[in-house]
Amino acid sequence: MTSRMGRRVFVIGVGMHAFGNQGIPATDMGYVAGVAALDDAGVDFPEVGALYNGYIGGGITAGVHLAKDLGLTGIPVTHVENASATGSSAFGEAVHAVAGGRVDVAMALGFDDMNRMGGLGRSGRRGLGAEDVMLPAAFFAMWATRRMHEVGSSVETFAAIAAKNWNHARENPMAQRRADHEVTVEEVLASTMISYPHTSKMACAAGGGGAAAIVASEDVARRLGGPMIEVVASQQRSETYTDGHVFLGAVIGPAQMTRDTAGDAYEQAGVGPRDLDLVQVHDAFPIEELVYYELLGICGDGEGDKLVVTGETSLGGRIPFSTDGGLTARGHPGGPTGLAQIHETVLQLRGAAGHRQVEGARTGLCHMAGAGSVCVVHILQRA
């Protein structure tokens, strides 16, 4: 089940277009991100051997049209779509293209605008069917009410996670939500109720954006002479059967999928949760970040709430999560989201994250879940 990499792979360049509701076409934001990543890597587009475009909206040919602006070099251009995990999967394909020897340099490029997309695939007629009520907001809210019942988690804990991520984004110029003041738990709780117990300030920011990453073989990375940031794990899973398996209306597969994918990644990287310096997760709602503390092995089952109270997952804490604001505040356009996590982690491992820098960061984990049943985990390490 675990994916293997035939040779070492390094991230040589990252780039982004700021996330937000700016009215800019998604492909234009993708172009900006792609050129920024090329500039960051110090390579020209003809050196890229394969391009993996991650987008959910935009139509069937958006990726190859965008490639025409980057350069008509004749390389394979492939559209990758895996719902929220689209950018992470595109990155994984680029990593494996280099790891498997297909090419020496590959680019993953994500672009999207969440406000211009349709919903999940549905059956039923006229939007009246049973699947039409199963919004992501409802699905994750049910994780939350069950957690409150089983573990005694409070709405204040959910609000504290969201406030933390809003405040992390204050230091991120690429973030969609940049508050001009310290966001408080009370402010998050007082925002509009969307799906009990989640309020609007707990829900991820939907907007547009672009993000890109370029990976290369060890030979290329050493020739370029930049910081050596290695992809030490690249894993992706779909669901396996679990007790209480929900087939219809489950926005993502069972939570166990995250534990299994992370286990694969730790094994491949030869590291454990205690070796991590920072983590990015699919925090579309704060209940997710809370349960991922446990599913990623950062703490024991039922102990995640304590990490929030003690500030261990905040910048300056033992193991900061969502250092760029996460989906909550950096934003979640769709295709670029997972690549924004790579962008953030690479900046952190280079020591170039400015005011949100995690001191001495050497190893970072990126986790994304996608609708249907997708989980992607990457571990990056400064060599």
Add this chain to the structure above:
Amino acid sequence: MLPTDPHLFRLPAEGEDRPRLLGSYAPESDLHFWPRRKRCPVTRTPVQDVELGPKGTLYAWTFLHVPRMGKVSFGDTGGYAVGQVDLPEGVRVQAPLMGSQQDWSIGDEMALTLFPVGTDDDGHELVTFRFEVVR
């Protein structure tokens, strides 16, 4: 009266007071599934068509304050509820709930019921299913 999703549930037959969910049973794995499967996803062995429900236990719930299901509202509560209900066959069903959040608690017994959501092009009333608390 017609079901919105005839592959998911059927209307109450004569003498029945509640609808039934249309599921599958895999003898090899002794597992039930809903909705129907083409084969057992665990053992890849054949499945049989079965009917499930109509009662179970509430596992999780939420109450949404955003509009959905076209223009249909679920009563005058300003939103609608969705829950996960565990059936005795071992199947967890995610579906709308009747009422507002003061009306139930996790662990309550729930039962399937019908809810009208509009009409089709020929004027037939369309109904979907949801769960209500059994008192």
